[in-house]
Amino acid sequence: xxxxxxxxxxxxxxxxxxxxxxxxxxxxxxxxxxxxxxxxxxxxxxxxxxxxxxxxxxxxxxxxxxxxxxxxxxxxxxxxxxxxxxxxxxxxxxxxxxxxxxxxxxxxxxxxxxxxxxxxxxxxxxxxxxxxxxxxxxxxxxxxxxxxxxxxxxxxxxxxxxxxxxxxxxxxxxxxxxxxxxxxxxxxxxxxxxxxxxxxxxxxxxxxxxxxxxxxxxxxxxxxxxxxxxxxxxxxxxxxxxxxxxxxxxxxxxxxxxxxxxxxxxxxxxxxxxxxxxxxxxxxxxxxxxxxxxxxxxxxxxxxxxxxxxxxxxxxxxxxxxxxxxxxxxxxxxxxxxxxxxxxxxxxxxxxxxxxxxxxxxxxxxxxxxxxxxxxxxxxxxxxxxxxxxxxxxxxxxxxxxxxxxxxxxxxxxxxxxxxxxxxxxxxxxxxxxxxxxxxxxxxxxxxxxxxxxxxxxxxxxxxxxxxxxxxxxxxxxxxxxxxxxxxxxxxxxxxxxxxxxxxxxxxxxxxx
Amino acid sequence: xxxxxxxxxxxxxxxxxxxxxxxxxxxxxxxxxxxxxxxxxxxxxxxxxxxxxxxxxxxxxxxxxxxxxxxxxxxxxxxxxxxxxxxxxxxxxxxxxxxxxxxxxxxxxxxxxxxxxxxxxxxxxxxxxxxxxxxxxxxxxxxxxxxxxxxxxxxxxxxxxxxxxxxxxxxxxxxxxxxxxxxxxxxxxxxxxxxxxxxxxxxxxx
Numbered sequence: 001x002x003x004x005x006x007x008x009x010x011x012x013x014x015x016x017x018x019x020x021x022x023x024x025x026x027x028x029x030x031x032x033x034x035x036x037x038x039x040x041x042x043x044x045x046x047x048x049x050x051x052x053x054x055x056x057x058x059x060x061x062x063x064x065x066x067x068x069x070x071x072x073x074x075x076x077x078x079x080x081x082x083x084x085x086x087x088x089x090x091x092x093x094x095x096x097x098x099x100x101x102x103x104x105x106x107x108x109x110x111x112x113x114x115x116x117x118x119x120x121x122x123x124x125x126x127x128x129x130x131x132x133x134x135x136x137x138x139x140x141x142x143x144x145x146x147x148x149x150x151x152x153x154x155x156x157x158x159x160x161x162x163x164x165x166x167x168x169x170x171x172x173x174x175x176x177x178x179x180x181x182x183x184x185x186x187x188x189x190x191x192x193x194x195x196x197x198x199x200x201x202x203x204x205x206x207x208x209x210x211x212x213x214x215x216x217x218x219x220x221x222x223x224x225x226x227x228x229x230x231x232x233x234x235x236x237x238x239x240x241x242x243x244x245x246x247x248x249x250x251x252x253x254x255x256x257x258x259x260x261x262x263x264x265x266x267x268x269x270x271x272x273x274x275x276x277x278x279x280x281x282x283x284x285x286x287x288x289x290x291x292x293x294x295x296x297x298x299x300x301x302x303x304x305x306x307x308x309x310x311x312x313x314x315x316x317x318x319x320x321x322x323x324x325x326x327x328x329x330x331x332x333x334x335x336x337x338x339x340x341x342x343x344x345x346x347x348x349x350x351x352x353x354x355x356x357x358x359x360x361x362x363x364x365x366x367x368x369x370x371x372x373x374x375x376x377x378x379x380x381x382x383x384x385x386x387x388x389x390x391x392x393x394x395x396x397x398x399x400x401x402x403x404x405x406x407x408x409x410x411x412x413x414x415x416x417x418x419x420x421x422x423x424x425x426x427x428x429x430x431x432x433x434x435x436x437x438x439x440x441x442x443x444x445x446x447x448x449x450x451x452x453x454x455x456x457x458x459x460x461x462x463x464x465x466x467x468x469x470x471x472x473x474x475x476x477x478x479x480x481x482x483x484x485x486x487x488x489x490x491x492x493x494x495x496x497x498x499x500x501x502x503x504x505x506x507x508x509x510x511x512x513x
Numbered sequence: 514x515x516x517x518x519x520x521x522x523x524x525x526x527x528x529x530x531x532x533x534x535x536x537x538x539x540x541x542x543x544x545x546x547x548x549x550x551x552x553x554x555x556x557x558x559x560x561x562x563x564x565x566x567x568x569x570x571x572x573x574x575x576x577x578x579x580x581x582x583x584x585x586x587x588x589x590x591x592x593x594x595x596x597x598x599x600x601x602x603x604x605x606x607x608x609x610x611x612x613x614x615x616x617x618x619x620x621x622x623x624x625x626x627x628x629x630x631x632x633x634x635x636x637x638x639x640x641x642x643x644x645x646x647x648x649x650x651x652x653x654x655x656x657x658x659x660x661x662x663x664x665x666x667x668x669x670x671x672x673x674x675x676x677x678x679x680x681x682x683x684x685x686x687x688x689x690x691x692x693x694x695x696x697x698x699x700x701x702x703x704x705x706x707x708x709x710x711x712x713x714x715x716x717x718x719x
Contacts, residue, residue, distance in 0.1 A: 137594065137596040138599075140590075140596070141590070141592060141597075142598075143562070143582070144561055144563075144586075144589055144590040144663075145589070145610035145657065145658070145660075145661060146585075146587065146610050146613045146661055147609070148582075148613075149582075149584075151613060152584075248565040249565065249582055251582065
């Protein structure tokens with residue numbers, strides 16, 4: 001109990017307090033808020049997020065309804081593809097869209113496309129779960145009254161999933177509003193608030209202004225979430241579909257084929273384009289980019305200055321530590337929730353806070369707090385993994401908290417009455433139901449840490465180059481070889497991330513029987 | 514006239530209906546009686562077009578409609594749990610089939626008032642469906658099903674779950690309303706007394 005609370009106090013509350021203190025101290029608050037540049041970034045964040053959200057909902061609600069309503073062969077595979085897409089690092093998705101875009105097409109259009117591709121999974125999960133959970137009756141009733149498929153979609157289905165659509169829309173909007181990696185890689189120089197926080201804090205060296213912007217962003221995100229929180233979505237997983245309908249008619253078959261093709265194309269084509277571009281030299285197909293991944297010098301005397309292989313190893317090392325930290329802290333918190341009700345509850349809520357705070361803000365807070373004695377930890381090797389862990393902890397907690405909350409302390413008491421020591425009671429009663437969600441949380445934490453770019457960008461100023469950082473640098477460089485290496489490294493990182501999540505899923509499943 | 518012939522349905526390997534048939538002549542009320550699990554509801558769903566049968570045919574006025582989707586069959590249905598639209602008031606529930614059929618607004622209002630009169634709920638137009646009692650909800654469901662003037666109407670355990678008193682009163686009333694509109698009706702129930710009270714003829718499903 002004490003350990004997670006302490007960790008949170010030192011690495012989240014203190015940095016966050018330091019960040020707020022900067023804002024209060026700064027004479028420049030008014031200047032920053034009045035600055036036309038600030039208004040420009042807030043406005044850009046808002047409209048591109050609104051556009052991305054509208055487009056995501058427009059393309060994803062149809063497939064969400066079909067995947068939620070019908071059972072058909074390949075449905076599980078499609079949901080898996082969506083999950084895999086969703087856990088991809090942001091810079092990888094950006095690289096994929098960059099690879100897909102014809103030359104000269106980029107900037108905001110590419111940013112919005114990347115946002116849409118990412119968030120289809122969010123809409124399909126949340127809205128699909130709502131469709132799967134809602135009864136077929138009203139739909140059948142409308143059909144017996146003469147309403148065709150489109151009429152029923154508008155009159156019956158949409159009204160019944162309104163809450164889920166609003167909830168999904170809010171989440172997508174927040175993701176896009178605080179977008180960082182996608183905008184860094186694909187943007188045309190226009191910045192979201194998140195990017196501007198990073199730019200002011202690192203490139204421009206104006207930490208005060210960055211702190212003010214971080215608070216502005218927190219307020220906007222808080223408002224959006226508060227406004228939509230009341231229309232909560234149902235917590236039913238999208239693969240609940242036990243009551244799902246069979247596909248019976250040609251019309252239904254067409255809808256299923258259309259939705260399945262759309263999901264398959266949206267998830268696979270960008271990745272395929274990225275792989276293809278990694279195999280493209282200045283003149284035709286070439287494996288040079290892959291063969292030179294581990295070499296500083298690509299040709300005698302010519303160096304790209306970024307070592308992709310080394311960056312990948314750094315990422316693996318950092319992410320391993322970050323995952324260990326996140327699972328240790330998150331796991332202890334989960335254990336605390338199962339044992340002590342009230343304090344556990346508080347911890348449960350508090351540990352989700354970093355989720356509401358953006359990754360760059362988490363990094364910025366740590367940058368401000370750990371800059372001077374007694375906590376001059378800026379040069380410590382562990383600061384970066386701890387920063388990534390702060391971003392990953394909420395994923396661990398969320399993965400297991402539901403199960404932990406349902407664990408009844410009386411059941412521990414029952415074991416104690418039968419003569420089990422507290423530790424034994426916990427290990428035999430609570431742990432057996434907890435290990436699977438904790439394992440899933442571990443996989444997610446590892447995926448998040450591997451692809452973490454926001455906190456990393458702020459904290460790695462001393463020169464730690466992780467894979468996402470290297471991808472961004474390589475893609476920003478002119479020259480076909482650097483680009484191809486960027487795509488190759490992004491392909492490797494994508495494969496690693498997906499492999500971790502699939503592996504964890506597979507272990508969880510294999511032991512279920 | 515409504516007819517189902519040699520209908521066969523199996524779900525996940527189990528045979529629910531094995532070459533079952535039923536016929537309802539114009540103006541007739543037929544009760545379909547059988548224990549729970551005998552496939553009565555499934556047969557209704559096949560006739561409505563909600564379930565596509567593995568074999569067999571559904572005929573309306575001698576025309577094969579087996580290949581038509583539900584919304585093109587013009588067969589009305591009163592569901593066991595009413596399935597009223599929660600986001601629409603009573604009038605807009607009853608008017609739904611008329612809206613879909615593009616009946617002009619003024620005529621719709623007129624027809625809704627007429628139907629609410631017929632089912633004994635005059636003036637209920639603006640009520641929320643959540644505020645209706647069990648008996649009122651059944652009446653609204655019946656009015657809604659009758660509104661688009663279906664060629665036949667299916668009733669799936671329409672009175673199950675009501676208390677005895679209301680059940681008996683409503684059974685007589687609903688049968689009377691169906692006779693007045695002359696709509697051929699197939700009435701599914703597991704209650705022999707109910708079947709004898711409302712139907713011209715009783716068919717048994719084992």
